[in-house]
Amino acid sequence: MEPILKVENLVKRYAKRGFGGASQDFLALDGVSFTLSAGATLAVVGESGSGKSTLASCTACLEKPTTGNLWFEGRDITQSSEIELRRIRPQIQLIFPDPASSLNPRWTILDIVVEPLILQGRLGRRERNTRAFSLLERVGLSADMAERSAVELSGGQRQRLAIARALTLDPKLLILDEALSALDCSVQAQIVNLLFELQDSLGMTFLFISHDLAMAAHLADEIAVMSHGRIVEHGPTMQILRRPNHEATKQLLAAVPRLSHTPWPATQR
């Protein structure tokens, strides 16, 4: 079956002007390739600066790669016109790490969820509100919170709201860029369970970008390890945990803080 997402040799270079006019380019992505099957979860892990967030923004069509191709549902979106992109972008949604800065604090919760529907312009007011309420319920925010403003929500609730908003236009692919990092551990568990539910009921595909390898391993079918703009290792989750090959993977595994003393699969014979 055709993978829902295929990334081929993605390169992203940022030009930086050094002092004295010398230009020093920063290579954020240095030839990244992978495929993602519909309904699956791929975790992309790596240290800060490994290129994970750049990968997220290129895949979400927020940035154009310098070279390389991105296929979404068989269509090369790097070659798509702006009109075509406008149709494709709603199907790939991005959730950010800091709920506080990605939600307008002066709007009500309902406003925030309804906005994409207004922009899309297909539904009337009553239908938009109905859909918005059902989405709020679906993410575990009760409908009677609809008139509250986003500032009043906790971190976990704000992230649920971000997910509700992301779901309004029926996306096929959700990119979670460190979406859980700012949340308390017990809240992370709640959001993860919501993600499992969404995947079960809606068949969503997730690209989970994180430096929390334990959570990534819990969620993902496959793990891709990034280092210095490249994928240095990629495989089924348990294989990566049990038999890590690359130094970057081993370093990440060793660095995971662990509560209990049961050894990681990697240390077992």
Place this chain on the structure above:
Amino acid sequence: MPGEILGVLGESGSGKSTLAASVLRLLPSNGHIGSGAILFEGKNLLQISSRELRQIRGGRIALIFQEPSLALHPTLRVGEQARRVLAAHQSSPKNVLNDRTRQVFAQLFPQDTDRIMLSYPHQLSGGQQQRALIAQAIACNPVLLIADEPTAALDPVTQREILGVFRSLREKLGLAMIFITHNPALLAGFADRVLILYAGQVVEWGPAATVLDSPKHPYTKALFESLPTISAENEKNRKHKLPVIPGNSSPSSLPRKGCAFEPRCTLRMDVCREFEPALVKLGDGHIVSCFKYNE
């Protein structure tokens, strides 16, 4: 205790940052310490003069916060900032201050000491910024370091490095530390004792190994169970829902009767709603605040 690392574990709203700020009377103007005492080296910090407190803050007790970039002045080289902080606490001649500043930076940055000292904060990575702040913090030879989520903004590899720095400071300088975090896993193999906060109440504390391996309070147990753990035994739990604590933590804005965790506790009893649980000694220095253990 001197040279001890105390881990304070609490999620949002638990009061952990308020606790840190209270120790040095750094609460915002609408914060008021009602009762209790904070004894430091035999003195009650809540009762000493502000002049004495100023000497202790930064001098005997140092503080490090979560976002290193917020504590570093953007237009001061990090070495210069540290030197000024030191100068505020020690009226020594300039060359003594310079030597001391260089000495602590060399401890935190054995290579590139001078280059780091001359750098501006934006030229340093998150981990380096935090190290620079640690250097600044230990320059005055404090006996206690309070760190409030010092590694939360850092990736795990850097996190591990910084924890290693703290451990070596304890070994080399006998520095005692209060390490505040919401991530229990950071405290394993790091803290000597652990204290668990929930909604402004201490629910459990004791030796780290004991509390982390066999937590007794329903909140602590539920919290640890909600963490994803990948091990051979737990492999079948992968891709399955994590056990969650029902409900949400509500802000402890109103003084309430009874146990703070009661609304969300699966083991709750009637008495839990009426009375604040007494402290129960479980042996080995492990104490829990829960009526379940009174029987």
